Ligand code: OKP
């Protein structure tokens with residue numbers, strides 16, 4: 392008999408990733424994907440101990456047993472390339488140690504008085520790209536961009552939102568660990584109907600060998616592979632999984648990872664003509680054996696509850712037809728009417744309805760935190776979805 396308390400997993404180590412800024416419309420602004428988001432959601436969840444069982448997951452320290460770290464790495468490598476993994480792991484230290492003593496990398500301000508050295512340096516700001524070794528520019532083949540830490544950033548990022556600070560690697564590993572613990576939890580004898588991974592950085596934009604959109608490792612994709620491997624031992628080849636991505640933005644990374652895989656159905660509802668601008672069309676339906684197992688619902692800007700729930704009903708009926716063993720929900724609440732960077736018009740009451748609809752599929756469900764940037768309502772909106780699921 393499934394327990395009706397939802398398990399919530401989080402880790403204080405995820406709060407350590409805290410880059411100072413990002414760019415929006417060419418302007419430097421405060422980093423929107425901030426640690427505060429987790430604190431606000433957690434505070435809201437802790438108000439309801441009868442419905443949520445909260446567990447703190449310890450982070451992985453670099454000094455941790457080599458075997459623990461290696462097992463985690465091998466699990467991540469089922470999704471990401473090793474070159475990319477090594478970029479995320481080493482970028483900060485490669486860059487700041489490039490010239491010997493730290494911090495050697497300084498920023499300069501070009502002003503009317505000439506070049507002025509600033510006190511700010513890369514050690515605080517984190518590693519972000521400065522140039523992009525674009526494939527069409529590499530035809531000479533004699534200059535090795537891999538030697539340059541800064542060119543590496545350009546090669547492994549598709550935007551400027553993924554600064555790698557000294558603490559970033561620890562935080563992204565903790566996010567992966569939370570995601571794997573959620574799988575362990577849903578397969579445990581306690582058998583909860585739902586688990587929520589309150590992790591950050593988010594994951595759905597992270598592709599096989601590229602980060603972007605605040606995402607480094609694709610938490611959901613890694614957890615899906617881990618679940619499939621774990622359940623394969625008991626029931627060979629029986630583990631079909633559906634991913635329902637309800638973040639405002641298209642999960643280009645998740646789509647890429649499973650595009651040719653019929654064992655994972657990816658369904659996304661997102662804004663059309665919006666970030667990341669190069670994926671998310673309804674004509675992207677999968678490839679090869681995966682044809683028909685990728686379903687996109689792009690909706691116009693300013694869509695509200697009615698078109699949103701229509702798309703969700705349709706997506707949910709496709710998921711029911713697919714008949715997965717498990718559902719992962721990439722849960723973004725940046726669809727909220729007052730989100731600072733998004734243009735949908737959902738209200739807090741819509742989130743309850745979304746949760747209830749997800750429960751109607753009747754499958755074990757792992758909710759994974761993705762986006763949502765309105766600090767006044769993020770807690771209520773996330774708990775709205777989870778409460779709706781619990782109320783069924
Ligand atoms: C991440 B998630 C454009 C800035 C866009 C990135 C948005 C990432 C959203 N210049 N910022 O899906 O909520």
Ligand code: ZN
Pocket residue numbers: 638639640723725761762763
């Ligand atoms: Zn988003």
